[in-house]
Every structure is written in C-alpha cells, then in structure tokens.
Amino acid sequence: MTDVDIDRLPDGPRIKPKLSRDDVLMRSGMAIIAVYLVVTLALPLYAMLSKSFSTYRFDLTQYELQASDENGAFNDQVFTAAQLNDKLQKFSDLDLSTAADGRLAPSKFFPDFSFRSPVNYRIRNVSEGGRLLVGSTLKTTTDWLELDSNTFRRVQLRPVESTGLDNFKRYFSTPALFNSIKNSLFIALVSTVVTVSLAFWFAYALNRSCMRFKGVFRLVAMAPILVPSLLPGIALVYLFGNQGMIKELLFGASIYGPIGILIGSVFFTFPHAFLIISTALAISDARLYEAATSLRATPWRTFWTVTIPGARYGLISSAIVVFNLVITDFGLPKVIGGQYNVLALDIYKHVIGQQNFQMGAVVSVVLLIPAVFAFAIDRYVQSKQVAQLSARSVAYQPKPNPKADRISLLYCALVGIFIVGILAVCQLAALVKFWPYDMSLSLNNYQFEKMDGGGWGAYYNSIKLGLATAVVGTSVVFFGAYLVEKTTGFRTGRAIFQMFAMLPMAVPGMVLGLAYIFFFNNPSNPFNAIYGTMAILVICSVTHFYTVSHLTAVTALKQMDKEFESVSASLKQPTMKLFARVTVPVSLPAILDISIYLFVNAMTTVSAVVFLASPKTSLASVAVLNMDDAGDIAPAAAMGMMIFYTNAFARIIHLVASKGILKRTQAWKG
Amino acid sequence: MTNGATAKDVYLSIENLWKAFGDFLALKDISLDIIDGEFVCFLGPSGCGKTTLLRAIAGLDLQTRGTVTQGGKDISNLPPSERDFGIVFQSYALFPNLTIEKNVAFGLENTGRSKSEIKTRVADLLELVGLPDQGSKYPAQLSGGQQQRIALARAIATHPGLLLLDEPLSALDAKVRVHLRHEIKELQRKLSVTTVMVTHDQEEALALADRIVVMKDGRIVQVGTPTEIYREPANLFVADFIGEMNQIPATSAGPNALNIGGATMTCRTHGFQENAPLVAAIRPEDIIPLGDGDAATETTENAFAVSMHEMEFLGSFWRCRLASERFADRELIADFSINAVRRLEITKGGTLNIELPASRLMAFAQDGE
Ligand SMILES: Nc1ncnc2c1ncn2[C@@H]1O[C@H](COP(=O)(O)OP(=O)(O)OP(=O)(O)O)[C@@H](O)[C@H]1O
Ligand SMILES: [Mg+2]
Numbered sequence A: 001m002t003d004v005d006i007d008r009l010p011d012g013p014r015i016k017p018k019l020s021r022d023d024v025l026m027r028s029g030m031a032i033i034a035v036y037l038v039v040t041l042a043l044p045l046y047a048m049l050s051k052s053f054s055t056y057r058f059d060l061t062q063y064e065l066q067a068s069d070e071n072g073a074f075n076d077q078v079f080t081a082a083q084l085n086d087k088l089q090k091f092s093d094l095d096l097s098t099a100a101d102g103r104l105a106p107s108k109f110f111p112d113f114s115f116r117s118p119v120n121y122r123i124r125n126v127s128e129g130g131r132l133l134v135g136s137t138l139k140t141t142t143d144w145l146e147l148d149s150n151t152f153r154r155v156q157l158r159p160v161e162s163t164g165l166d167n168f169k170r171y172f173s174t175p176a177l178f179n180s181i182k183n184s185l186f187i188a189l190v191s192t193v194v195t196v197s198l199a200f201w202f203a204y205a206l207n208r209s210c211m212r213f214k215g216v217f218r219l220v221a222m223a224p225i226l227v228p229s230l231l232p233g234i235a236l237v238y239l240f241g242n243q244g245m246i247k248e249l250l251f252g253a254s255i256y257g258p259i260g261i262l263i264g265s266v267f268f269t270f271p272h273a274f275l276i277i278s279t280a281l282a283i284s285d286a287r288l289y290e291a292a293t294s295l296r297a298t299p300w301r302t303f304w305t306v307t308i309p310g311a312r313y314g315l316i317s318s319a320i321v322v323f324n325l326v327i328t329d330f331g332l333p334k335v336i337g338g339q340y341n342v343l344a345l346d347i348y349k350h351v352i353g354q355q356n357f358q359m360g361a362v363v364s365v366v367l368l369i370p371a372v373f374a375f376a377i378d379r380y381v382q383s384k385q386v387a388q389l390s391a392r393s394v395a396y397q398p399k400p401n402p403k404a405d406r407i408s409l410l411y412c413a414l415v416g417i418f419i420v421g422i423l424a425v426c427q428l429a430a431l432v433k434f435w436p437y438d439m440s441l442s443l444n445n446y447q448f449e450k451m452d453g454g455g456w457g458a459y460y461n462s463i464k465l466g467l468a469t470a471v472v473g474t475s476v477v478f479f480g481a482y483l484v485e486k487t488t489g490f491r492t493g494r495a496i497f498q499m500f501a502m503l504p505m506a507v508p509g510m511v512l513g514l515a516y517i518f519f520f521n522n523p524s525n526p527f528n529a530i531y532g533t534m535a536i537l538v539i540c541s542v543t544h545f546y547t548v549s550h551l552t553a554v555t556a557l558k559q560m561d562k563e564f565e566s567v568s569a570s571l572k573q574p575t576m577k578l579f580a581r582v583t584v585p586v587s588l589p590a591i592l593d594i595s596i597y598l599f600v601n602a603m604t605t606v607s608a609v610v611f612l613a614s615p616k617t618s619l620a621s622v623a624v625l626n627m628d629d630a631g632d633i634a635p636a637a638a639m640g641m642m643i644f645y646t647n648a649f650a651r652i653i654h655l656v657a658s659k660g661i662l663k664r665t666q667a668w669k670g
Numbered sequence B: 001m002t003n004g005a006t007a008k009d010v011y012l013s014i015e016n017l018w019k020a021f022g023d024f025l026a027l028k029d030i031s032l033d034i035i036d037g038e039f040v041c042f043l044g045p046s047g048c049g050k051t052t053l054l055r056a057i058a059g060l061d062l063q064t065r066g067t068v069t070q071g072g073k074d075i076s077n078l079p080p081s082e083r084d085f086g087i088v089f090q091s092y093a094l095f096p097n098l099t100i101e102k103n104v105a106f107g108l109e110n111t112g113r114s115k116s117e118i119k120t121r122v123a124d125l126l127e128l129v130g131l132p133d134q135g136s137k138y139p140a141q142l143s144g145g146q147q148q149r150i151a152l153a154r155a156i157a158t159h160p161g162l163l164l165l166d167e168p169l170s171a172l173d174a175k176v177r178v179h180l181r182h183e184i185k186e187l188q189r190k191l192s193v194t195t196v197m198v199t200h201d202q203e204e205a206l207a208l209a210d211r212i213v214v215m216k217d218g219r220i221v222q223v224g225t226p227t228e229i230y231r232e233p234a235n236l237f238v239a240d241f242i243g244e245m246n247q248i249p250a251t252s253a254g255p256n257a258l259n260i261g262g263a264t265m266t267c268r269t270h271g272f273q274e275n276a277p278l279v280a281a282i283r284p285e286d287i288i289p290l291g292d293g294d295a296a297t298e299t300t301e302n303a304f305a306v307s308m309h310e311m312e313f314l315g316s317f318w319r320c321r322l323a324s325e326r327f328a329d330r331e332l333i334a335d336f337s338i339n340a341v342r343r344l345e346i347t348k349g350g351t352l353n354i355e356l357p358a359s360r361l362m363a364f365a366q367d368g369e
Helices: A021-053 A081-088 A166-172 A175-208 A214-226 A231-240 A258-283 A286-294 A299-328 A331-336 A343-353 A357-390 A402-431 A455-486 A491-506 A509-520 A534-544 A546-558 A564-570 A575-604 A620-629 A633-669 B050-058 B100-105 B115-128 B144-156 B174-191 B202-208 B226-231 B236-241 B338-343
Strands: A054-057 A063-067 A120-125 A132-134 A137-139 A145-148 A155-157 A160-163 A432-434 A438-441 B010-021 B024-035 B039-043 B065-070 B086-088 B162-166 B194-199 B211-216 B219-224 B246-252 B257-260 B263-266 B277-282 B288-291 B303-313 B317-323 B331-337 B351-355 B362-365
Touching: A021 A054, A021 A166, A021 A357, A021 A455, A021 A491, A021 A509, A021 A534, A021 A575, A054 A166, A054 A357, A063 A081, A120 A132, A132 A145, A166 A357, A175 A214, A175 A258, A175 A299, A175 A343, A175 A402, A214 A258, A214 A402, A214 A575, A214 A633, A231 A258, A231 A331, A231 A402, A231 A620, A231 A633, A258 A299, A258 A331, A258 A402, A286 A299, A299 A343, A299 A357, A299 A509, A331 A343, A331 A620, A343 A357, A343 A509, A357 A491, A357 A509, A402 A432, A402 A633, A455 A491, A455 A534, A455 A546, A455 A575, A455 A620, A455 A633, A491 A546, A509 A534, A534 A546, A534 A575, A546 A575, A564 A575, A564 B086, A575 A620, A575 A633, A620 A633, B010 B050, B010 B194, B024 B050, B024 B194, B024 B219, B039 B050, B039 B202, B050 B162, B050 B194, B086 B144, B100 B115, B100 B144, B115 B144, B144 B174, B174 B202, B194 B202, B202 B226, B211 B226, B211 B236, B219 B226, B219 B236, B236 B277, B236 B362, B246 B331, B257 B277, B288 B338, B303 B331, B317 B338, B331 B338
Parallel strands: B039 B194, B039 B211, B086 B162, B162 B194
Antiparallel strands: A054 A160, A063 A120, A120 A145, A132 A137, A132 A155, A432 A438, B010 B024, B010 B065, B211 B219, B246 B257, B246 B277, B257 B263, B277 B362, B288 B351, B303 B317, B303 B351, B317 B331
C-alpha cells in the first residue's frame, strides 16, 4: 500500500529527551535518597551478611614443631601441627573454627607436656606473615623459635580469617539452637492465633454492632502501641511474679517463661492486628449482607460465607504482622522469659553478653528468613486487597440488636480491662514505695539518676530522638515518595528506588541494629564518626520505619491529580514551587500521620537501637530494659509509663493539629 | 497576513511521528501540518491514540521517532517547560488549595510581572471567561463548567502560542457542554490562538473545528474541514464514525455504477473493478422521497419503491425506516422533512418511491480502509 510497513517501528535512534532543570533536579534528588537508603540499609546488611560468612580457623598446616629429648637435644624430626593433630585426634574440624579472638595453645599437641619438664620446643611459621603469639608478641617470620617448656606454655596460635559456612555449621550444631527455633516458632504461632482471634472479635464488635462507647474502645485498643513491647512483661511480674498480687491464679505455674511471653506478646501486638482487621471489615461490601439477608441465610451462615471471606486478606495480613512482631521481639523474653530461650534473645545474648558478633550475625541471618518470607506473603496479600478495595462498595450500617450489642460491649470491656489493667499495674508499681512490703505512694522510683540506664537524660534523649526522627524521617520519606511518584521517565531508577523503600519492612530491628555495628563501627568507614552519636540513632530509626511511612506518603500522593506537574511545567513554573505550594499543603494530613508514626515508634523501639545507644545517648526505652535487668523493676515501670504519657501527649497534639487542618481543607472543599 | 506560501503559515508541523509502548505501537507514522490560528480537533474512537499524540506535542510523553516543529523551531526533544503551550485536561487539574485568583496567577508569577500587573491580568482573564467575581473562591466551590473555564483562563494566562485541550468538556453534562463549546470557540476566535482539541464526540468536532483529524488505531485516516469529512468521507470507517450512514452490500458495475440487489444504480465515481464486492453508502438526509406513483419514477435515476415500516417524529424532521426486497432484511434509514411528508402524504405502512441521488451515493471497500 505505502512504502512504510505500518506495523513495524522503523529503525533509527530513539528520540533522546532533553532534560529540563527540574528533571535533573528531581533525578538527582532521587539518586541522593537512593544513596541514603543504600548507605543506611543495603551496605550495613551486606556488612552483616559478610560478617556471618567470615570465619576464623586455626590453620594447623601453617605451623611446624619440634620437641627435644630430656637433655634438650633435637633430632631432625619436624611435624606440622596438623600432623600432630591427626595423630592425636585432639581437635575436630569444628573445634578448629573459632571467633576473631580465638587462641589455641600448641602445647596441647604434646600429651606429656609439662611446663616443668626440661624438654625444649621449637616452633615456626611455615610461611611469612604467620600468626603465632609468644606471650603477647606476635611472631610472623619463618625463623625457628627455640623455647623452654615454661615459655612454650605461653605460645598461642591465632586463627586466620576466611569466608565460608563454618559459622553456620557451628551454629546449627549447637543443641540449644533447635530449642530456640522451636520456642520461637511456638510462641509466635500461639500468639498469632490468640491475638488475631481476640482482635477479630474486637474489631467485629466495633464494626458490626451498635454497642456504646465505641470511641473509647478504639482508643484503648491502640494504647499498647504507645509503650515499649517489654512493658507488659513488667506488669506481669507484678501480677503473677514471685511476689505477684494474684499469682494464685496461675495455679502454681510460673509466669517466667512461655506463659509470660505469650500474654505480653498478645498485649503489644493487639493494636496492630486490630487496625488491619478493622480496616478489612470496614471496607467489606454491605450489599453482600443485604443479599444474604434476602436469601434468608442464618447469621451463622452469613458469617462464614460473607464476613470471613470479606475479611480474609485482613486476617492473613494481620497474622503475618503479629507473627513477625513476636518472632523478632526480644524485650519480652528478656524481661519475663526466664530460662526460655528464643532466637531474638540469642542475638542479644551473643552480642551483649558474649560480644560474639559473628554468631550474632549468624542468628540475624537465620531470623531474616521468616521475616523475609512474611514480607513476601504480605506484599502479595496487600496487592490482592487493593484490588478488592477498588471495587465500588457500600459501607455496612449495623442495626441495633440489644442482645448482640450487650455481648459485644461485655467482650470489649473484658479486652479493655486487660489492656488498661496492664498499664494501670505498671503505673501503680511505679508509684508504690516498695512492693509488696511498703505500699505507700512516693515518687522515689522516678529518681532515675540513682539507677543505671541513663537517668532522666535518657528520657530527654528519647524525646530528642523522637522529634529528630519525625522531622528528618518525614522530610526524607515524603520527598522521596514525591520524587519516585512524579518523576517522568527514568523507569528503572524508580523501580529500584521502590524496591529499596520496601526493604526495611523485611528487616527486624535488632538485625538492623547489629548490621549498623558492623558497618559504622568500622574505623575505615568514612561515616564512622557518627557511631555512638544521636545521628546514628536517628538514621537507624528512620530506616527501620521507612516502609510504612513511604507507603502512607505514596497513597496520599496517588490521590492527587496526576496532571498537576504537567500543568505546572506548561506554565513554566519550577516543580519545587508546585511541591511547596500545592503538594505539601494538600498532603498535610498524611504528613502529620507519618510524623506521629515515626515519633511514637522512635520513642518505644528497643530492638533497633539497643546495640547503638551509647552512654552519652542512652534512651528511655533501653533504660527500661537495663533497669529491669539490674533488678530496678519499679523504676523501669516508671520510665515505661513516662514513655506512655509522652506518646499519648504527642497523639493528642497530632489530633488537634489534624482537626485544625481538616477545618482548613474543609474551606477548600466548599 | 499576506498571501505568501502556505508553508509559511504552518505553525505546528508533525513529521513521521511514532510512539511505542513496549511492543505496542500507539502512533504510527503520523504527519500533520497545523496552520497558524487554526482550530484542529483530533477525533477517533477510544484508544486510537489522540491523547498520546497530544501529549507528544506537549512533550509530556515523548514520541519514539519523528519530529515536531513549532513556529519554525524543532521542539522534538524539548521538555514541556521549554515549549510554548497552555493545556487543559479533562480533570481540570485545578490546584484545590489555591483560590481561583491564585490558580490563574500561578503561571504569571516569576515572569517579571509586577504584583499589580498580575492582578490586572487575572481580573481580565476572569472577565474573559465570564467569572469576574469568583476570584476569591476555591475550585471545589465552583460547578464543573466554571472550573473548566478557570482551567482555560489559567492555560491562556501567559499568552501561549498553542492551546492544547484534552477532552475538556467530556466530564460535563450535555447542556453545559454545548454552551461551553460555543464559548471556547468564541474565545479561540478572539485570541486567534492555534488550538488542538482531543475529543471522541463527533458533534463537538464538527461544531468547533476548522479542520478535523480523524484517527484510528494510531493512524490518521482523514484530515479535512467538517464539511469535507462529512460529505466526502475517505472510507467506510470515517463515513460510519461521523454522522449517520446507511450501508448496503453491493458490487461494482463500472466506474460509476453499482449493483444493489440485482438493480444497477449510478453512483459517485469510484475506482473499483467490475464485480468487486463493495458497500454502498448514503446518509439518511440525502434520500429523496418521491411519493406514491410519482410519474417521475420511471425517468428518475436510482429510483425505486419501498414500504414505510416505521416513522418517528424528531421535532424538525421525520426519521423513517424503509424496507425493500432489494436490501433483503436490511432497513434503510431516511430523514424526510415535515414538509415533504405532508406534501407526499407519506404514512406508516404505505409504500412510496425514493431516489438515491447519484451524487450522494458512495461506494466503499468492505474492510473500512
Ligand atoms: N503509558 C502507556 N503504556 C502502555 N500503553 C499505553 C499507555 N498510554 C496509552 N497506551 C495505549 O495507547 C493507546 C492510545 O491511547 P490514548 O490514550 O492516546 O487513546 P485515546 O485516543 O486518547 O483514547 P480515549 O478516547 O479513551 O482517551 C491505547 O491503546 C492505550 O492503551
Ligand atoms: Mg484520551
């Protein structure tokens, strides 16, 4: 027909867009934030990963030894340490892998060694640069050293570093490990089942009944989010511990162990599950219920054919979140776990207790596995739920039903008493002079200066951290989300950025904290200077809570007309003017939500910062842990409640500010 | 303007434009010249690439191949901010948190204009779009039609050389749409700004455009004035897409003859070979009623008897459904004037003779190309 084949793009170069100043600006901005995420997330994780694979081994082939006779005369028989070990079968392969500071005395290769014997010994490195200690002097040359037995006693072999799976082999051959895995899974699974069931019925009562005081119960349900996860542990000690108020209720069972961890886990994960399920129930379609009623389905049948399928993504999602929270939490097991070991606590013990960072890294990697799994499932479920949401549905309006409403109220009251009760016990414990002997009230427990943990300074540090995390985090996150949403072209770059923004959610806080040690506490790292400062705590917190904030920002930005940028460009106005004058003001509610989320979480988090807080930057949440550890349980409770009141206060400010903004936006909305 | 070469009057020139989304070709070898001050409509079914072409002209979504020249300057790879155009979207895209005044003033800021100059210009613009005292309101407080006018005012505030409109009226209800469409035309004439509007509403295109660009599957099918497009559709697709068109299976019977149901009829000259299967097409208003037993039938070309199946009174004319054994089951739609119906005493159920005037009877290939 014509000379061009109309269904094939003719060959030739693609049009190369000339970038505008704004394009360059936005791409650079995105690159900067991407680099930020690489430095604060990818590189630390990489450092940790490589640490977990970096092994230290005694290389016995690298040493040669000779022993003299009783008269100190040597024959010409030379053995390598490896040959001696083979002969004696002294150390197994596993024994030879060790930590960075491992030492091995070569005298062990001579069964009749005695430091008093007149026998002399010769030892040397087989090659230059060997690792051989005499006393505390390192000998690296291949020269023979001739030593009397008393000196030979003080000779130590040093391990060489290499890469391999030794750490994992050693880890998986510890019998205690499987116990930890078993315990972790058990606690996480049971907590998940209990929390999700409790939260489901709670959300169901609030969404589907006409009971009274719904607003109050909503507030109560969210209260646990305002305190560190280990605080319920302290309350449980006061309630059911050795001198507990109502320990008889346990019929002799001990609260120190799985029972305590379980109850505490239910407490601190409840709001997370409630929020997700409540959303799922709120978006389910009323028309389905009308259809069910018109088909004369029994309430029971309706429940199973309409309610549960409608909320299934919410249920799955909340189960995953709870499971993840519990399996990565170490505060509760620390406070109330007794001898009951779990994976998260293993990391803490390896690092804080034994200073064995390799092993800490290894457990971290193990702990990453369920977290990454959960993350993948959650992403999948979320995408399904979005599809469900976009269908045009009608909100369900419950009808009064006196009997059901009364049962709902009773149930919610029970859950509410549990939550408020735990907090009240903590507050009471904080105010009582000396439980249970002197129950008079005093403020003694608030004299934090007298305890370990950093005193009131820790509290002020926490507020500083919360504010800095909120300000820095909100700016970085919102700006990053804006750039990635509104930059045109540059597809690959944006996809990579999105991936980086999702990653933090898959990384448990403690793993992140440990990764920061490996990465930043390295003298050759140019960012080494921030180690031990407030800056690293802020960065760690921002990164730890990046994903949820990012998603909130993206959701808000997606609701904005996508042509604003086009209009602004056609009017030759800089994109940053549009950003400041339109995007930010219109997104203020979301920006406030992100700030309060970051503030509250920075105030309560223990896991992400426990390895990073230095004496100068001690934090309230970590102080709760340390004071409890030191036996100052009442002050720990007092500090925990200080965090609670601070967060509650912050939430009130947030509420007032949101109301104000709403009023202003109402003006635009006519 | 002098009577110089037309090339000189071309303001916007598009040459061999292609756009690929992955393997999918949304624009295929588009070439088009738009004259200075002209109002051009891109018309076509959903997904044919109208918006894609408009966004390429604006630089919002760069084409894969091809050049765009505006006012003699090659702008093919320039970002939107370095081009010269104002744009109005279907969603209006007014900034919700800024007042009407501030919305309109948005593009005037940072352009070296003083505050009072901006104020005057904004007032003039609001006057121009007929909303002089709404300046302090927020967009959400205005009706859809009013918002659209504000979007228009904002787009023309900086005197752009080119105005781009992407379905600006489609979110409005029918009455407002017709009203606003006149205003847009008026405004465009007053400002004599070269304008490109995307629409899938043929009526809108016919009413507004100096020239219509009909598109299909990423290609331009026909370019012409509304009357050209209507009277001389280039193919069956255009004929069918714009206005109403009767379609009757036929075969070619010579350079200007058709065979319909066994009878030979004269038609407009076509280039098809004898016996090639074709589609004969005629617009309802082109069918001429001759009445019952009209003596002229014998001598009139293309005249034959039909029976009146259905008559519907549409106010200014009668829409009639005619049947004849020539078209088997197919009915012919004809629009007869009230006058003719009365004069010829045409009634439902009766028979009458009609003429398909040779000058209005067209022949098209079957596949629409
Ligand atoms: N970003 C994109 N990625 C992939 N395909 C696209 C994209 N944008 C448009 N298309 C495809 O290109 C074709 C033309 O789209 P375009 O929006 O130009 O159609 P249109 O003529 O404006 O239709 P409508 O009248 O529905 O607005 C469509 O098939 C569309 O699916
Ligand atoms: Mg379109």
